[in-house]
Amino acid sequence: MRNILMTIEYDGTNYHGWQRQKNALSIQQLIEESIEKVTGIRARLIGSGRTDTGVHALGQRANFKTETNIPVGRIPLALNSSLPPDIRIINAVEVHPDFHARYDVVGKKYRYRIFNRSIPSAVFRNYSCFIPVKLDIESMEEAAGYIIGRRDFSSFCSSGSMVRSRTRNVQMLEFETKGCIIDMSIMADGFLYNMVRIIAGTLVEVGKGNLSPEEIKTILDKRDRRCAGPTMPPQGLFLEEVYYRGILDTPGTM
Amino acid sequence: MRNILMTIEYDGTNYHGWQRQKNALSIQQLIEESIEKVTGIRARLIGSGRTDTGVHALGQRANFKTETNIPVGRIPLALNSSLPPDIRIINAVEVHPDFHARYDVVGKKYRYRIFNRSIPSAVFRNYSCFIPVKLDIESMEEAAGYIIGRRDFSSFCSSGSMVRSRTRNVQMLEFETKGCIIDMSIMADGFLYNMVRIIAGTLVEVGKGNLSPEEIKTILDKRDRRCAGPTMPPQGLFLEEVYYRGILDTPGTM
Numbered sequence: 001m002r003n004i005l006m007t008i009e010y011d012g013t014n015y016h017g018w019q020r021q022k023n024a025l026s027i028q029q030l031i032e033e034s035i036e037k038v039t040g041i042r043a044r045l046i047g048s049g050r051t052d053t054g055v056h057a058l059g060q061r062a063n064f065k066t067e068t069n070i071p072v073g074r075i076p077l078a079l080n081s082s083l084p085p086d087i088r089i090i091n092a093v094e095v096h097p098d099f100h101a102r103y104d105v106v107g108k109k110y111r112y113r114i115f116n117r118s119i120p121s122a123v124f125r126n127y128s129c130f131i132p133v134k135l136d137i138e139s140m141e142e143a144a145g146y147i148i149g150r151r152d153f154s155s156f157c158s159s160g161s162m163v164r165s166r167t168r169n170v171q172m173l174e175f176e177t178k179g180c181i182i183d184m185s186i187m188a189d190g191f192l193y194n195m196v197r198i199i200a201g202t203l204v205e206v207g208k209g210n211l212s213p214e215e216i217k218t219i220l221d222k223r224d225r226r227c228a229g230p231t232m233p234p235q236g237l238f239l240e241e242v243y244y245r246g247i248l249d250t251p252g253t254m
Numbered sequence: 255m256r257n258i259l260m261t262i263e264y265d266g267t268n269y270h271g272w273q274r275q276k277n278a279l280s281i282q283q284l285i286e287e288s289i290e291k292v293t294g295i296r297a298r299l300i301g302s303g304r305t306d307t308g309v310h311a312l313g314q315r316a317n318f319k320t321e322t323n324i325p326v327g328r329i330p331l332a333l334n335s336s337l338p339p340d341i342r343i344i345n346a347v348e349v350h351p352d353f354h355a356r357y358d359v360v361g362k363k364y365r366y367r368i369f370n371r372s373i374p375s376a377v378f379r380n381y382s383c384f385i386p387v388k389l390d391i392e393s394m395e396e397a398a399g400y401i402i403g404r405r406d407f408s409s410f411c412s413s414g415s416m417v418r419s420r421t422r423n424v425q426m427l428e429f430e431t432k433g434c435i436i437d438m439s440i441m442a443d444g445f446l447y448n449m450v451r452i453i454a455g456t457l458v459e460v461g462k463g464n465l466s467p468e469e470i471k472t473i474l475d476k477r478d479r480r481c482a483g484p485t486m487p488p489q490g491l492f493l494e495e496v497y498y499r500g501i502l503d504t505p506g507t508m
Binding site for chain 2: 009010011056058076077080085086087088089090091117119120121122123125127238
């Protein structure tokens, strides 16, 4: 059995998220169907993690085991030919038989895009979150300083999450602005459920002046979801990169 | 009669271009219907120029005359409430009664976005043109040097155009790359029909190595459309700004 690791870009607008489910179209299902169509054999696709309805990916990763003898370099083209244009396999490599796209993750990078203008964007409406109130980026950057580091992120995790530990190491959290677009980039060894969207929502509260940067420290200490800001909407979120030990990145483009 | 000049952003994907026509949905028609709905009076909308099917605008401009007493600052919100989310009025100002959004144009800025990777983009598929062959940006920049200036652009104009003069002054032509995205920005006092898309197509031929940068000079001299490169597809094209004398720009964001 060969073990194939793919890098996948998708526009989440028209899907009910990554994970296969009954009565709703998911990205995982379409790629699994495409693998079956192309190789003639059913395969279970293991994603690096789920993404919610409307969330996009520039560099999602997933592996599957297969007996097919299609050369690995041909797999993107072969699968893309039976996938809709809003899902593209951008890379495929053969990995160790034990490799697991979820268990072996050592880090991820996300981007959250805000469109900060009094009028919503027509072109970027599905690829950003519209915030009409002028945000103070400097205080958001100051607040970001309290997020960076190895911390218990219970306050930044949606309830219902059944993980053992809520400690994560946020290695990078940066803002980049260009015109009305504000991009928040965040990298960590792992993320809790809705963590990026809650961090973005809390930093937006800081940018609006509803919270001071220092209050982030208190919010973290409380370990209570109700203390943090709102969960931002999905369309601003992009899964940019998933990191594994010893496997080269094939980053997407924004 | 008041004369209102609006700045308009639209996602051209689902429309048959700017100009009103029978049996096909246009941006002009939807905005004219919205004006009638909001003010109760029919108005003819004069755009700065047409854009083709699939072409986007971040800063299209158009004026209309109206008896309405809605304050000009409220017009964007009022019209947006009856427009689909892929068309947004981002600004409105009152201008001199003689102002004409097409005749008074003194310049325009366009962007042509290329997605240069072996696999098409899922997220940017409707907002860029996919070119799988690696482009040599340096030679494209060299070629751009021959385009800049006041010249006869007959070779870069689709046939059927009935303009008096084909001389235009290209004041700026620049490339900016970020990851797989290559943006060509071009500013001129005016553009011939399909001029940006033909310039982009010709510079892409240079980037592929099919034309040398110096050959641009010969192509210009021939004044023959058949000598230039292909017309690039519409989805990579964005009308960014339209300039008028004495009217402040409200540029869109990319």
